[in-house]
Amino acid sequence: MMPTLESRLKDEANVVTSNKPVPLVKHTRSAKRGRQRAKSSNSSLVTKAVKNAQADQELGAAKVGGEVDSIPRRGGFWGTLVGGGLGLIVILLVMLRQMDQGSDASNPTQGAIPAEYKPDRAFGYLTDLCNLGPRPSGSSQMKKQQQSLTNFFEKQGAVVRMQSFEIRHPETGAPVGMSNLIASWYPNRPKRFLFCAHYDTRPFPDRDSRNPRGVFVGANDGASGVAALMELAHQFSILPADVGVDIVLFDGEEFVFEQGRDDYFLGSTFFAEKYKMQPPAIPYQAGVLLDMVGDRELKIYFEVNSLKYARNVARGIWDTAEELGVNAFVSRSRHDIDDDHIPLNQIARIPTVDLIDFDYPRPGFGAPKYWHTEQDIPANCSGDSLAAVVWVVHQWLQRQ
Numbered sequence: 001m002m003p004t005l006e007s008r009l010k011d012e013a014n015v016v017t018s019n020k021p022v023p024l025v026k027h028t029r030s031a032k033r034g035r036q037r038a039k040s041s042n043s044s045l046v047t048k049a050v051k052n053a054q055a056d057q058e059l060g061a062a063k064v065g066g067e068v069d070s071i072p073r074r075g076g077f078w079g080t081l082v083g084g085g086l087g088l089i090v091i092l093l094v095m096l097r098q099m100d101q102g103s104d105a106s107n108p109t110q111g112a113i114p115a116e117y118k119p120d121r122a123f124g125y126l127t128d129l130c131n132l133g134p135r136p137s138g139s140s141q142m143k144k145q146q147q148s149l150t151n152f153f154e155k156q157g158a159v160v161r162m163q164s165f166e167i168r169h170p171e172t173g174a175p176v177g178m179s180n181l182i183a184s185w186y187p188n189r190p191k192r193f194l195f196c197a198h199y200d201t202r203p204f205p206d207r208d209s210r211n212p213r214g215v216f217v218g219a220n221d222g223a224s225g226v227a228a229l230m231e232l233a234h235q236f237s238i239l240p241a242d243v244g245v246d247i248v249l250f251d252g253e254e255f256v257f258e259q260g261r262d263d264y265f266l267g268s269t270f271f272a273e274k275y276k277m278q279p280p281a282i283p284y285q286a287g288v289l290l291d292m293v294g295d296r297e298l299k300i301y302f303e304v305n306s307l308k309y310a311r312n313v314a315r316g317i318w319d320t321a322e323e324l325g326v327n328a329f330v331s332r333s334r335h336d337i338d339d340d341h342i343p344l345n346q347i348a349r350i351p352t353v354d355l356i357d358f359d360y361p362r363p364g365f366g367a368p369k370y371w372h373t374e375q376d377i378p379a380n381c382s383g384d385s386l387a388a389v390v391w392v393v394h395q396w397l398q399r400q
């Protein structure tokens with residue numbers, strides 16, 4: 001029996017069996033900190049929202065106070081105080097209501113999305129994936145997903161291979177097989193680009209206050225990136241003559257049963273280590289990670305680590321979005337998120353950006369929170385959001 005603390009990594013052909021202790025640990029530890037950072041930056045956003053609300057209240061108070069003050073005194077000091085207090089409450093209620101008002105699927109683009117990018121087709125992929133049920137690493141649903149995606153990408157003209165390795169289940173210690181799916185188009189062309197997403201779903205919706213051990217189908221956190229890449233694959237018949245592409249779907253992004261104990265980014269870290277140890281003849285010029293891109297109220301801000309490691313790639317994508325009038329892309333940074341792009345940037349040195357809308361469905365005090373809950377379902381996603389992202393990414397690729 002193998003030591004429980006040492007996970008065995010091997011590729012699918014058994015060509016390389018790493019005898020080293022898991023090289024993942026160092027990076028995933030920082031990754032976990034990153035997740036916590038993402039969370040705390042989220043809570044600092046809440047704090048910020050509260051601060052803004054307070055500032056607005058103060059402004060409101062000043063205004064109400066001013067108005068009350070300009071009216072001939074009727075109630076004197078106490079009347080002013082009560083009037084001001086009531087005014088404050090009214091303003092606060094109006095503000096809360098505004099913040100919690102979800103627009104119906106806000107339009108991600110100023111004009112129409114060109115006909116070759118098909119929102120319904122993309123949304124169909126997302127719902128098909130969710131209809132498989134939860135797809136955590138090592139599950140039978142994950143196997144089914146791998147088979148149908150292999151068929152799909154082969155039909156789109158790709159050569160598909162699985163990059164497999166094994167880990168220990170964080171709870172039971174039993175071996176769990178993991179596989180990244182790699183679909184390649186035109187591998188010998190001089191400019192290669194990487195498009196990626198994770199295709200495993202978190203084992204449980206542990207941020208669901210009502211049912212943290214319930215059913216998690218990961219419509220946005222899991223299926224959306226995959227569905228967008230499936231839609232993108234339809235566009236690969238039109239590519240510049242010198243451009244080749246790989247779509248890589250990472251396993252084990254969040255095979256996490258206990259926050260703070262279990263490692264994130266297993267698949268992308270394995271992929272990055274292999275890329276570093278056995279560099280390909282033609283390296284990637286850039287990578288684009290898609291995660292949580294299906295939100296019906298899509299707003300994709302610059303992600304801080306993407307700017308740090310791949311500023312030019314980020315700029316190029318957001319500039320393309322601006323040119324196309326895809327206003328779901330906002331040219332401001334917002335969250336600092338560790339995701340699968342961290343090992344790609346830090347280990348493989350592939351300049352990779354993370355396209356992620358971390359406010360699901362929207363930021364704000366009193367807004368619902370669907371991330372890692374049972375509410376991460378197709379009804380809270382939209383085909384227009386997926387198609388808008390695919391449009392931008394494909395047009396950016398056309399310009400390389």
Ligand SMILES: [Zn+2]
Nearest residue numbers: 202221254372
């Ligand atoms: Zn997640």
